[in-house]
Amino acid sequence: MTDATSSNVPGERSGKTSLYAQDARTKRRNAAEARFRAYGIAAIVVAILALIGLVSSILYNGSSAFRQTFITMDIYLDPAKLDKDGSGDIEKIAKVSTFGYAPLIAKAFEAEFEKPGIGVEGLTAKKAAKMISKEGPADLRRFVLANPDKIGETVTFKFLASGRIDGYYKGRVTAETAKLDKNVSPEQLLLADQLKEAGVLKTTFNFGFLTNADASENRPEAAGLGVAILGSFYMMLVVLCLTLPIGVAASIYLEEFAPKNWITDIVEVNISNLAAVPSIVFGILGLAIFINFMGLPQSAPIVGGLVLTLMTLPTIIIATRASLKAVPPSIRDAALGVGASKMQAVFHHVLPLAAPGILTGTIIGLAQALGETAPLLLIGMVAFVREYPAGPPEGFFDPAAALPVQVYNWTQRADPAFVERASGAIIVLLVFLLAMNAIAIILRRRFERRW
Amino acid sequence: MSAGLVILAVIAIAIGGFFIGRSRALGSVQGDVRKLHSLPNYYGQTVFLFSAVPALLVTFAWLLLQPLYVESQVSGMITAADVPEGGSMSLVLADVRRISSGLDIAITSGALTEDQLATMSADETDVRAQLAEVGIAVASEVRQNVFAAAKEYRDINAGLKITLTIVALVLALGGAVYAMSRITPDFRARNVAEMAIKALLILSSTVAILTTIGIVFSLLFETSNFFRMYPAKDFFLSLTWNPQFTGGSDLGIAPLLWGTLYVSFVALVFAVPIGLLVAVFLSEYASKRVRSLIKPAIEILAGIPTIVYGLFALITIGPLLRDYFAQPLGLGTSSSSVLTAGLVMGIMLIPFVSSLSDDVINAVPQSMRDGSYGLGATQSETVKQVILPAALPGIVGAVLLAASRAIGETMIVVMGAGAAAKLSLNPFEAMTTITVKIVSQLTGDTEFASPETLVAFALGLSLFVVTLGLNVLALYIVRKYREQYE
Amino acid sequence: MNDMSFVERNVDTKNIKIAAKDVQVYYGDTHAIKDVNVNIEDKTVTAFIGPSGCGKSTFLRCLNRMNDTIDVCRVKGDILLDGEDIYDKKVDPVQLRAKVGMVFQKPNPFPKSIYDNVAYGPRIHGLAKNKAELDEIVEKSLRRGAIWDEVKDRLDAPGTGLSGGQQQRLCIARAVATEPEVLLMDEPCSALDPIATAQVEELIDELRERYSVIIVTHSMQQAARVSQKTAFFHLGNLVEFGETGQIFTNPEDPRTESYITGRIG
DSSP: OOOOOTSSSTTTSOOOOOOOOOOHHHHHHHHHHHHHHHHHHHHHHHHHHHHHHHHHHHHHHGGGGGGGEEEEEEEEHHHHHHHHTOOOOOOHHHHHHHGGHHHHHHHHHHHHHTTTTOTTTTTTHHHHGBBBBBBHHHHHHHHHHHHHHGGGGGEEEEEEEEHHHHHHHTTSSHHHHHHHTTOHHHHHHHEEEEHHHSSEEEEETTTTHHOOOOOOTTTTGOOOOHHHHHHHHHHHHHHHHHHHHHHHHHHHIIIOOOOSSHHHHHHHHHHHHHHSSSSSHHHHIIIIIIIIIOOOOTTOHHHHHHHHHHHHHHHHHHHHHHHHHHSHHHHHHHHHTTOOHHHHHHIIIIHHHHHHHHHHHHHHHHHHHOOHHHHHTTTTTTTTOSOOOOTGGGGGGSOOOOOOHHHHHHHHSTTHHHHHHHHHHHHHHHHHHHHHHHHHHHHHHOOOOOO | OOHHHHHHHHHHHHHOOOOOOOHHHHHHHHTTTGGSSSSSSHHHHHHHHHHHHHHHHHHHHHHHHHHHHHHHHHHOOOOOGOOOTOOOHHHHHHHHHHHHHHHHHHHTTSSHHHHHHHOOOOOSSOHHHHHHHTTTSSSSSOHOOOOOOOHHHHHHHHHHHHHHHHHHHHHHHHHHHHHHHOOOOOOOOOHHHHHHHHHHHHHHHHHHHHHHHHHHHHHHHHHHHHHHHHHHHHHHHHOOOOOOSSSSSSEEEEHHHHHHHHHHHHHHHHHHHHHHHHIIIIIIIIHHHHHHHHHHHHHHHHHSSSHHHHHIIIIIHHHIHHHHHIITSOOOSSSSOOOHHHHEEEEEEEEHHHHHHHHHHHHHHHHHHHHHHHHHHHHHHHHIIIIHHHHHHHHHHHHHHHHHHHHHHHHHHHHOOSSOOOOOOOOTTTTOOOOHHHHHHSSSOOOOSSSSHHHHHHHHHHHHHHHHHHHHHHHHHHHHHHTOOO | OTTOOOOOOOOOOOEEEEEEEEEEEETTTTEEEEOOOOOOEEEEEEEEEEEESSHHHHHHHHHHTTGGGGGEEEEEEEEETTTTETSSTTTTTTHHHHHEEEEOOOOOSSSSHHHHHHHHHHHHHTTTTTTHHHHHHHHHHHHHTOOHHHTTOOTBBBOOOOOOOHHHHHHHHHHTTTSSEEEEEEEETTTHHHHHHHHHHHHHHHHHTTTTEEEESHHHHHHHHEEEEEEEETTEEEEEEEEEEHHHOOOOOOOHHHHHTTTTO
């Protein structure tokens, strides 16, 4: 062994050093330390910024979907146009098409023009009537068919403004863009401002967005989420009714009863792999098995629900097994010790204690299923559905949309107003997810036990 | 009786059986529970299970197999002449189904009576118009053979429905009576009921296996159909993807695979360093308070559905990259691009990588850190030279899992990557992926027997095999890693 | 206690290496160490004994500021290393720990090769100018750790593949490789079998030539075998500190006597 006094010997620090003075190397090392720390903070900042960017982009684009411009006018329901022979026969009134209602609206604009301060040169009442959504005459027709006795009276009717006029008040449309746009003219925008001044045109909260059905390509202002929300709700109902019992039963068997052998090994490996199978593969499965093989209808919530069930099942099984595992064996021993059967021990003691964890896992699984899109595209949920599905259980077989698919659907349309709708739909979706996760967190906080 | 009603009736019988069984058991010992082998509820349960389970299982199996049986019966009635040019048997059968359900509606709404239907013939009546009246649209004129098949289809279905009702109810009642006949004070009802419940539990746990089998078989079956129409060699080796619905398509997987791998690579390049640094910072540096704030915030990213990321790519990141990078640099004019999809997918994967890495870093024993600090190492030296090397297998596993997620991700690439199948290196160009093409080939009105549609199954199978391989490998590595420190 | 054999010890007056004055340690609200005053000499083996939870390990970890890594832990009072307060603001714990090395209860070799385990300290502290010097340091340290002969042919093998006793001697070699002045050992033999324990104890006695060694142990026999000075801790107090021989044969405090005779512990 070498003598330790010489400072030339490798591994010996030269001379006595004070702890109070940092040597150059330590300074360098501390600088490296600070740099590394900064990288870590930078990474977190990037991640948080991404989150903020994501959420604020959606809020920025989507919040305006909850406001909508309406034009409220008095409409004279002219019997000469709607009920020519005056018989009041509903069949005959129904023969007047949507097209026949447009002149009534133009008339109403003529009436508006007579008021002081309203009217733009070169803008006829007929052109002004184009400021009303194409959905407007249809709405009016539905109203008349529902209340045929109102014919001949003057009713106050709240029309949706067209998508461009609505966009004008949301900053999407300006006088410059209007010049190039065949769907709107700068004169119409001027008139819109005058009508707003007069209180005829108002922008208010858009309940229709939450309750209306989808609308066609050229009337974004009428498009709503009603069918999609109902469809998603039906699917969640199917998922809940199937995954919870099957998932819990499977978990109980695997965790409490299954013998340790190669078969259960395969089941376990299978479940963990199934959890990582791309969701679109489940869509292919649904298309091949449920639709082509079993002949279930396309676009139906039942098929969507079944596909999402198979997809969510592994998640729920994993969560349930974790919470069953968390119940200490002493509880089982205690139950078995007083002469309960294994089954009684599980169902009377272990399962109730694991219930909060199971519920939390189920809600999180449902939230995951609610946001899933890709498999639903393949089973035809992208179809344009205007009809509300019937009440359960028949409604499960009716065509319906789903929230996330509706978003996708809207992004595929040309009119930029649909971007706002899609973002707004995302906000609705996120609110649902937030609520579900909040419930899960509250359940966990409230009932979580530490053993 | 409709299937739903049959199920309800069976359940009602079973519930009735529960109460009768329970009271019979109590009656057999004159109300003295102590003389029974099991608690009275178990006798009720036994009756319930014997009554409900066989009847319901038969009902479900029946419902599953009935369409197959009926179709095989009916398809014999359709001749080759009934299949329109370019169409297929399955399309005609779909028409048959639609016509027969239209006839049902017509009869319930009173537009048609059973007698009228029996004498009706497609050659004389305009069936299409009649169906349109009740809201059922049929694409082409209804031929007599097809119409006859539809009527036959209806008749067989109606017959089977009655049979099913009878069989199910007989089974339910028979099961209940059988179980009740066995009730004596010595009958070991609890053991029987528990055996039955255990059987149900086992049945439930096979659902996962059945799902896998369903996936594998449906993919294999349709893929083999595809390869019968389109040579497998071309699918794997052709460098062009150009589906033509008029025939003569090039369906090479290579450009799609390239797009998939390129997008996933960009995503991982973005997500792995950031996710890893986040995990290191949270597990090694952050105080409890900071951790409890940041960790959930980052996990929010994991809970956001991919459609949201897709929209983010479409309306924000895509235009941003195009206006500030691609166009000024002259590299492209498309807002959907590999970089758009990759970047957004990277954001999606950050929480995935960070929470998996967090787990593996936390699994490195504290004694390793102590050993390193005890030698005078700084925290970053400890992380870089001790913790990360020790956690490396786990981190590799996490990255593989992330890669598998990236490869199988659909919505982000559908909305962010574009639809053009290209073999290019420019990340600002739109490219397409396997998942995008699965969606585009299987949505819309597609004809099910053409190679252009069936290729989606071959793509799906490729995707399934690749992701499964990555998962199995990753899980194996992570498990080995965990064993090391247990 | 009859089979206890005391190591022959030279009783030269030694320099004070570490001086602790009124040290208090708190874990959150728990007062873990109360008013500890102790002077630890250079080139001596000092043993800390006492029942479990008496604070001896906690105090040991104060001496190289390992407690810094625990958020809730606070240390008050002065601990001087060669007259310099190690809790002074100017002191970098990284530099301190290079001077005050530590060996832990459970052998904790890094999942690296034997060579890299030993070279880790010299590398991070920059003690070697080149590969040859590093080789030299590694060999010297492994020799000092009394494990060179067992591993010299497989320096590239993973350190985790060694037996428990070998692992602990590797950890000692790793600790001496940074050329510390004080070596802290936290129950270094508690995870080892008797033969490995004997080897480590022998090693500790050799290490005394160069370093001030402080060993925490709950084996009184071990304290008696390896140490020259012994400190007895009880409920966070330093009850008695003195020559090992005296503590074991003629303790002054009744609590020490009760512990040594096995009445508390």
